[in-house]
Amino acid sequence: MCDNEDDLYRERLPNVCGSVGSKARSCCSIRTVHKYLPVTDWLPKYQWSFLPMDLVAGLTVGLTAVPQAIAYGAVANLPTAYGLYSAFMGGFVYIFLGTCKDITVGPTAIMATMVRPYVDGDPAYAVLLCFLSGCIIFVMGLLNLGVLMRFISVPVTTGFTMAAAISIATGQMCSLFGVSSSASGFLNSWIYFFGHLSQIRRNDAILGCCTLALLLLMRQVKDLPLPFKSVLKYISLSRNAVAVVIGILLCYLLKKDGVLPFLVSGTIQPGLPPFKPPPFHTEDPTTGAEISFGGMISAVGSGLASIPLLSILESIAVAKAFSKGKVLDASQEMIALGVSNILSSFFSSMPITGSFTRTAINNASGVKTPLGGAVTGAIVLMTLAFLTSTFAYIPKATLAAIIIAAMFFMVEYETIGEIWRAKKRDMLPFLVTVFACLFWTLEYGMVVGIVFNALFLLYKSMKPQFHMENEKYNGIELTVADIKGSVDYAAAEYLKLRIVSHVTNQKDTAAAPTLVVIKGHEIASIDTTVALNLKSLREDLALLQCDLVCWNWSIPAAGVICRMDRKLRSMFKFSKSFDDLMQIVADEAQESCASIAVELSQ
């Protein structure tokens, strides 16, 4: 009885859609190849009818990808071309390794914001972070560590997304109104903005606000009861491109004597990025002194934890939202994301991840396979090759409006409502995350939220499922306690205290129990601390003239106690009915009386 294994519910953690399991079964089978190279699965089934749909979708996404990439390059405090350098490789890699047809991998607002503090005037740090994050994500994917993401609850992700949207939008307020600012952080940005209202430039403010209004309107236009629905839909989907074209045209047409009417992002370095390994050393931009790899690592510091984490989080969140009805292979997604980052870093990219906006556009444009990503990538490359001089005219206010409009729809208003209605208590981790992200930093705010929510789990482990009542059986006063589920050390003292208090409180009354029966049929597991507390409970009850019997305990739980102290074996009784149990207890009492009588008579 006492030599069995411990865990009743010994189901292994699911290896996120069976990856490890299937690998073990068939190391080199077709199925494994399909798993690690999903392109081998879908490409042979490709139909020519898919091609136009993939083309249109890739084109539509490209029209958003280019202005967003330029904008996010600026958000990351990098030369504008770096945004575009980050925006093409992800799509190409994802064709081969991705599992979800809709996802587009590239620079995002959150990634750009996270990278910004480490850039400090030198793109080398951004590129190194891209490479190292890629390596970390790739290894985590291979080790199936995506399961750790389960400790990030919906309230925490929702809170993080909301705080990120607010602080990113806040950071663009100055640009929207033509105020030059280097303030960062939620509070500082607002303080700076209101402290420099006098510097607002009329032209930029009008362009920015009108563009923002236009973007918000165009997003809704497809829902209006108008004719030409499908045309309207594509106009709505390519609204960012429309905004950019309008901005560039206005800037070009209103140019007077070589003076531009708006603040612009400045010239974009023309040409494709060179293929070269990521920089493992750099120079100090002010002193020109060489900074070694170690120096760069210590400079990026906590970014090596937060950027891979958020990259995975954002990408998996997008993948989950767009892979309805099939099991998401999170590990494979992480491998795809890791390789995307690694290869992208060879083209001077900053860290990239799955973009919610562009994935939604891809899906709405009717993409059929990941091939759409190649079209998007080609458009970005063509922009770099031929259109950089045109994009030199892109007003900052237009880019700010594009980012702010995207942030409007990043906030998951519906989910916040659902949290509020479902369980008020879950608003706490949500609010804690929001405030910590806004008033500390995004990365630490996320950690605060995760730790705060984990405290809920720990608190729960203090209170096992426990029920206790008094019973009377053939004139004997009994206390019957029922324990269920898994009982861990944090709950050990609770159980002991409850039972001892119960017996002590009734000690001098008529209902004083002389026997405590603990039902344990449904105990999943206990640990050493619980076992030791039960042992001391038995000793305490003995001093209170009260016996302790463990009735029908599950074998794993009883095993822990019996192995610990063989003398405690006698505490465990097994019987079908309660009557049988009482008979066993009565017989044993008689036996021990008889043996005492024999001893006394000798």
Place this chain on the structure above:
Amino acid sequence: MCDNEDDLYRERLPNVCGSVGSKARSCCSIRTVHKYLPVTDWLPKYQWSFLPMDLVAGLTVGLTAVPQAIAYGAVANLPTAYGLYSAFMGGFVYIFLGTCKDITVGPTAIMATMVRPYVDGDPAYAVLLCFLSGCIIFVMGLLNLGVLMRFISVPVTTGFTMAAAISIATGQMCSLFGVSSSASGFLNSWIYFFGHLSQIRRNDAILGCCTLALLLLMRQVKDLPLPFKSVLKYISLSRNAVAVVIGILLCYLLKKDGVLPFLVSGTIQPGLPPFKPPPFHTEDPTTGAEISFGGMISAVGSGLASIPLLSILESIAVAKAFSKGKVLDASQEMIALGVSNILSSFFSSMPITGSFTRTAINNASGVKTPLGGAVTGAIVLMTLAFLTSTFAYIPKATLAAIIIAAMFFMVEYETIGEIWRAKKRDMLPFLVTVFACLFWTLEYGMVVGIVFNALFLLYKSMKPQFHMENEKYNGIELTVADIKGSVDYAAAEYLKLRIVSHVTNQKDTAAAPTLVVIKGHEIASIDTTVALNLKSLREDLALLQCDLVCWNWSIPAAGVICRMDRKLRSMFKFSKSFDDLMQIVADEAQESCASIAVELSQ
């Protein structure tokens, strides 16, 4: 149905033996007075026959308390008198506030070791730490925060105690052999010792080793089959005093031309400590510059967390061990400990707590009430008043032997065996704590152990009690899943993945289920993340041509989902038997067919 409260098992955490509960019931009753001033409970029942027993016990404890106090003063790197200053007030306070007759509060090896790094040549820090720890412990006691101690499992405390014993004993090795050392830390002490073997003083080494052997022997002497058992017992209990007397006598008798044969602790400042408030500012011992309260606080830093924590831990552990058969009022113990520290700090004390060694001696000497503490306190005061010149002859090697002997018996060998036998997995937190304590520091080692063990709890929350099997009912293929206990966000994805994988894997087989039934009668609670995952599970299953029905869910769990999204109400079915459930499902399917037919015919 959906507006009920969430927690099925809404039992409040026990307010450690009903303190808050009874307070609410009767704010100024006799019971409350007894609770907060336990002396009012036992003193009126005091019998004159108790007096000689309390006297003998107090005296026996005093004979150990004095040498231990002198030794621990040295361990804390304080002038020796400070050990004695710390050793009397606790006993007096405990008479009034303590709940457990055996406990003696005073300086301990662990407290002295913890304080040592903060002292740095200035006792002011130790006294301030005593005062502030006292305040923190007192407030924690009032707030009933002792429940947090439940997160320190037996493997972690056992590991900590063992590591503390080893590192304290290691720290005394040099003194035992007459080598002067200022090395601290486990590794450093051994390295220093073996690096300075040539400095071993013969006299000290012989005295030290013989004293150690004598102490270990005398501890066992009471178990030997010899006559005069009760005399032997008291000799055994006062073995520390015997060792000190022998050491002092040898030192005095072997003195030659004013040169002492052994290294001694040096003169102890004679006289009682002055009554004065703890120092809230001090002077830098080297520069003489004044250090403000803020400066002192930042110097003691993490000690403000670790010292109260360990003080509570040690005291409660001792109290638990010696309060068999009654419910320990942990909050009241913390209040007593806090007040002891606060008042003690007015007599230049270092932080104090319940001492395991002296409590055991107290118990073994047959103490009847906390009054014994007053006798012990009086002996310490008399030592300070009259015997300081005598104790100037106490050899360091004797003190080292006393400490090392105490450490031998502090290790809970039996518990380690119990952990090993009960559950091999629980050896992990034990070993992690031991190694972290030995190779980092005691305080951080403890934190590492606690956090490591808490990860076990978090890991458990990823795997709810879940069981799933296929069934066939009237030709319909079903999957019946059974979920029990409390299901939290970390488990949300696990459940969804398990069910979706199960349905997907059988999709194109004959056994492909068209209905998933989730039994939820025994679900204690769910949270928003779980609710959202169930909602998306339903959508995913719909895409797999499979219905989802939640059968007989507990009201709190069903409530969370229904409140979140009223449309999901239809998912929940309640029926006594499975047959009834299938009838309901079949009827609804027919109804929806009929309504579709009506719609089509219109």
